[in-house]
Amino acid sequence: DVKVTQSSRYLVKRTGEKVFLECVQDMDHENMFWYRQDPGLGLRLIYFSYDVKMKEKGDIPEGYSVSREKKERFSLILESASTNQTSMYLCASSLNFGGLSGANVLTFGAGSRLTVL
Amino acid sequence: QKEVEQDPGPLSVPEGAIVSLNCTYSNSAFQYFMWYRQYSRKGPELLMYTYSSGNKEDGRFTAQVDKSSKYISLFIRDSQPSDSATYLCAIGGGADGLTFGKGTHLIIQP
Numbered sequence: 744d745v746k747v748t749q750s751s752r753y754l755v756k757r758t759g760e761k762v763f764l765e766c767v768q769d770m771d772h773e774n775m776f777w778y779r780q781d782p783g784l785g786l787r788l789i790y791f792s793y794d795v796k797m798k799e800k801g802d803i804p805e806g807y808s809v810s811r812e813k814k815e816r817f818s819l820i821l822e823s824a825s826t827n828q829t830s831m832y833l834c835a836s837s838l839n840f841g842g843l844s845g846a847n848v849l850t851f852g853a854g855s856r857l858t859v860l
Numbered sequence: 861q862k863e864v865e866q867d868p869g870p871l872s873v874p875e876g877a878i879v880s881l882n883c884t885y886s887n888s889a890f891q892y893f894m895w896y897r898q899y900s901r902k903g904p905e906l907l908m909y910t911y912s913s914g915n916k917e918d919g920r921f922t923a924q925v926d927k928s929s930k931y932i933s934l935f936i937r938d939s940q941p942s943d944s945a946t947y948l949c950a951i952g953g954g955a956d957g958l959t960f961g962k963g964t965h966l967i968i969q970p
Contacts, residue, residue, distance in 0.1 A: 747903075783868070785962035786904075786948070801957075833903055846892050846911070846952065851903030 746770070747852035749834050755858045762821040764855050766834030774847060775817035776801075776835040777809060780854070786833065792817055824859045831856050863887075864951050866961030874969050879936040883949035883961045886930065890953040893925050895934045898946045898963065907947075908934065939968045 750765040768775065776791040778801075788801030790809040798809050806828060810818045817836075821828055832855045837847035866883045873879055881895075892911050896904035908923040910916045916923045924933040932951070936943055946965050952958040 783962065786960040788957065791957075835903075847958070848894065848906055848909060849904075849950075849958065851896075851905065853903045854901070856901075 747834055747836055747850050749832075749852040749855045751855050752853065753856050753858075755860065756824050757860050758825060760824050760859075762824050762857065762859075764819040764821075764832055764834075764857070766817045766819070766852055767815050768817075768834075768836040768850070769815065770836070770850075771814065772836035772838055772850075773814075774837045775811065776837075776849065777807075777817065777819045778833045778835065779803070779830040780833055781830050789819065821857075824857075826859050829857060829859045864949060864959045864961045866949055867964055868962055870965040870967055872967040872969060873939060875939060875941060877939050877968075879934075879939050879943070879966060879968075881934040881936075881947050881949075881964050881966070883932050883951070884930055885932075885951050885959075887951075887953065888927075888930065890930075890951045890959075892952040892958075893923070893932050894950040894952075894958070895921075895923060896948040896950060896960075898948060900945075904948055941968045941970050944968045 747768045774793050777789040778786045780786050787803050792798045792811040808820045834852040835849040837849050864885045895908040897907045898904040913925050913927045920937045922935040946963040948963045949961040950958045
């Protein structure tokens with residue numbers, strides 16, 4: 744089974760801090776994604792990557808950046824955390840059906856719950 | 861338009877009942893239909909995947925797609941307390957990625 748591992752399950756940070764969320768997948772998947780999940784808003788795509796060093800904005804990229812230096816690792820960075828970034832962050836990966844193809848089946852990590860005070 | 865509509869619930873049913881979960885969508889270009897299950901404090905996991913109209917069965921679960929009505933359903937037979945979770949529909953087509961419903965919170969009462 745594909746495993747997607749998010750290193751931090753729970754984080755508490757202060758406003759203005761720089762935050763790194765790390766994600767590693769072990770099945771050689773081409774595509775990796777970062778979503779945030781909020782009550783009443785569902786899952787929203789922040790960024791995705793279809794190859795090493797490649798990144799594309801999703802629906803809500805403002806306030807976030809990403810890094811993909813190795814195929815198995817995709818990092819989400821909050822340059823200056825704000826309280827409205829308190830959320831559950833979910834990383835996912837998928838085989839390559841053209842990057843953002845709707846045919847892609849996503850395998851999710853367990854999530855990182857971030858609280859910004 | 862990418863919108864997918866899903867009733868958030870909660871939906872509470874007694875153990876053994878048949879459960880029906882539903883989503884509607886507006887974009888006729890959508891052609892891939894998935895259901896994910898998410899337990900509390902976990903990530904979503906794929907439950908069912910289909911790309912055609914009609915029914916697909918897997919054990920106690922049946923996914924149904926009606927493209928003419930833009931309506932998809934997930935049926936759970938002989939529901940168990942372990943089925944208590946949030947169920948997310950996910951619909952996609954072309955290169956616009958997946959659009960997720962907001963999820964239905966299901967509670968199976970023992």
